[in-house]
Amino acid sequence: MxxxxxxxxxxxxxxxxxxxxxxxxxxxxxxxxxxxxxxxxxxxxxxxxxxxxxxIKRVPALTAVTTDNGRLCFGAAVTTRSIARSRLVRERIPLLSQALQVLGSMQIGNRATIGGNLCNASPAADSAPPLLVLDASVKLVGEKGERRLPLENFFLAPGKTVLKREILTEIQVPAAPAQGRGVFYKLGPRGAPEDICIVSVGLFAVPDAARMIWKEVRIALGAVAPTPIRARHAEEALRGQLIGGKSGADAARLAAAKDARPISDIRGSARYRSAMVRLLVERALEQVTREISGETTP
Ligand SMILES: Cc1cc2nc3c(=O)[nH]c(=O)nc-3n(C[C@H](O)[C@H](O)[C@H](O)COP(=O)(O)OP(=O)(O)OC[C@H]3O[C@@H](n4cnc5c(N)ncnc54)[C@H](O)[C@@H]3O)c2cc1C
Structure with a gap:
C-alpha cells in the first residue's frame, strides 16, 4: 500500500x-x-x-547563481540539474557538473536542490565531495543574523547539520587554481544515476607542473563515515610528492585505512567500502596524473 x-x-x-x-x-x-x-x-x-x-523554492535570494571576484555563488534552492548543465559551471568547475549529472534521474535532478542535498546531510550526498574539495563555504541566515562557515564544518552526523532555526541561503565556491584538475567517482549498486552511492570520491589536484610534484591534492569521501569527509591523511601524504610516483598508492591506502570509517549496510559491507576507497582514490589520482602529463608533455 x-x-x-x-x-x-x-x-x-x-x-x-x-x-x-x-x-x-x-x-x-x-x-x-x-x-x-x-x-x-x-x-x-x-x-x-x-x-x-x-x-522556499521561489524565494528570490535562494534561486540565483552569481559570480563575485572569481567566486561562484549558488542560491540554495537552485536545482542540481541546472547547475550540472550550466556553461559557467562546466567551464570553471567541471568537477561539480560531473557530480551533479549523476545525482538521481532527470526527474529527480529537475526538482532536487543543491541546498536540499546538503541540508539532508546524507553521508552519501553527491554534491558534498566535489564541494568539499573545492573548499566551498555556506551562508546560514537566521532571525538573529547570518554566519558563513566552511562546508566541512556544516555536517554533524547522518541527517544532522549545524543549522539552528536557520536557512542555508548560499553555497560559495572560491575560484579554483587554473592548473588544478578534478575528478568525481560514484560507485552505486547498479551503476545508474538513481543509485545512492556505496562509495564516492571527489579529488581536486593542483600540480607544480615545472617540478612535476603535487602542490596540493584535496580528497573527499562519501558514504564511508557519518558525514562526507576530507581524507586529510591521504592529502598530507601527497603534498610535495612526485606526480606519478608511489605516493599515490600510499595515499590511497591511507584514505582507506585512516580516513574512511565505513559501516556495513544494505548497500555494501565495511570491508568492501574500504577496498573501494583505496581503488577509487588510486584511480582518481591516476586519471588526474594522465591529464596533467598529457598537458605538460609536448
Ligand atoms: C528516487 C530518488 C533518487 C535519489 N538519488 C540521489 C542521488 O543519486 N544522489 C543524491 O545525492 N541524492 C539522491 N536523492 C536524494 C535527494 O534527491 C537529494 O538529496 C536532493 O538534492 C534533496 O534536495 P531537495 O531540494 O529535494 O530537498 P528537500 O527534500 O526539499 O529537503 C531536504 C532537507 O533539507 C532541508 N532543507 C532544504 N533546503 C534547505 C535550506 N535552504 N535551508 C535549510 N534547510 C533546507 C529540508 O527541510 C529537508 O529537511 C534521491 C532521492 C530520490 C527520491
Missing part, C-alpha cells in the same frame, strides 16, 4: 525575511520544503511531522 503524507499546512513565502518571520512565529516547528525529494519521502515515513511546510 502506498504511504500517505500526513496533513500539513503549506505556505510559499515571497522573501527570506518572510520565511524567517514564519519560522519564528511557529517556534521553529516548520519544515523547509525545497525540491521535496528527501523531505516528502521522510514525511511519508512519519519521520519529521511538521505542522507547516514553508516552500
Amino acid at each position: 502506498l504511504a500517505k503524507l500526513p496533513p500539513f499546512d503549506y505556505c510559499q513565502p515571497a522573501s527570506l525575511k518572510e520565511a524567517l518571520a514564519l519560522m519564528g512565529r511557529f517556534d521553529g516547528n516548520v519544515g523547509l520544503l525545497a525540491g521535496g525529494t528527501d523531505l516528502l519521502v521522510a514525511m511519508k515515513e512519519q519521520k519529521p511531522s511538521h505542522r507547516l511546510l514553508l516552500d
Whole structure:
C-alpha cells in the first residue's frame, strides 16, 4: 500500500525575511520544503511531522547563481540539474557538473536542490565531495543574523547539520587554481544515476607542473563515515610528492585505512567500502596524473 503524507499546512513565502518571520512565529516547528525529494519521502515515513511546510523554492535570494571576484555563488534552492548543465559551471568547475549529472534521474535532478542535498546531510550526498574539495563555504541566515562557515564544518552526523532555526541561503565556491584538475567517482549498486552511492570520491589536484610534484591534492569521501569527509591523511601524504610516483598508492591506502570509517549496510559491507576507497582514490589520482602529463608533455 502506498504511504500517505500526513496533513500539513503549506505556505510559499515571497522573501527570506518572510520565511524567517514564519519560522519564528511557529517556534521553529516548520519544515523547509525545497525540491521535496528527501523531505516528502521522510514525511511519508512519519519521520519529521511538521505542522507547516514553508516552500522556499521561489524565494528570490535562494534561486540565483552569481559570480563575485572569481567566486561562484549558488542560491540554495537552485536545482542540481541546472547547475550540472550550466556553461559557467562546466567551464570553471567541471568537477561539480560531473557530480551533479549523476545525482538521481532527470526527474529527480529537475526538482532536487543543491541546498536540499546538503541540508539532508546524507553521508552519501553527491554534491558534498566535489564541494568539499573545492573548499566551498555556506551562508546560514537566521532571525538573529547570518554566519558563513566552511562546508566541512556544516555536517554533524547522518541527517544532522549545524543549522539552528536557520536557512542555508548560499553555497560559495572560491575560484579554483587554473592548473588544478578534478575528478568525481560514484560507485552505486547498479551503476545508474538513481543509485545512492556505496562509495564516492571527489579529488581536486593542483600540480607544480615545472617540478612535476603535487602542490596540493584535496580528497573527499562519501558514504564511508557519518558525514562526507576530507581524507586529510591521504592529502598530507601527497603534498610535495612526485606526480606519478608511489605516493599515490600510499595515499590511497591511507584514505582507506585512516580516513574512511565505513559501516556495513544494505548497500555494501565495511570491508568492501574500504577496498573501494583505496581503488577509487588510486584511480582518481591516476586519471588526474594522465591529464596533467598529457598537458605538460609536448
Ligand atoms: C528516487 C530518488 C533518487 C535519489 N538519488 C540521489 C542521488 O543519486 N544522489 C543524491 O545525492 N541524492 C539522491 N536523492 C536524494 C535527494 O534527491 C537529494 O538529496 C536532493 O538534492 C534533496 O534536495 P531537495 O531540494 O529535494 O530537498 P528537500 O527534500 O526539499 O529537503 C531536504 C532537507 O533539507 C532541508 N532543507 C532544504 N533546503 C534547505 C535550506 N535552504 N535551508 C535549510 N534547510 C533546507 C529540508 O527541510 C529537508 O529537511 C534521491 C532521492 C530520490 C527520491
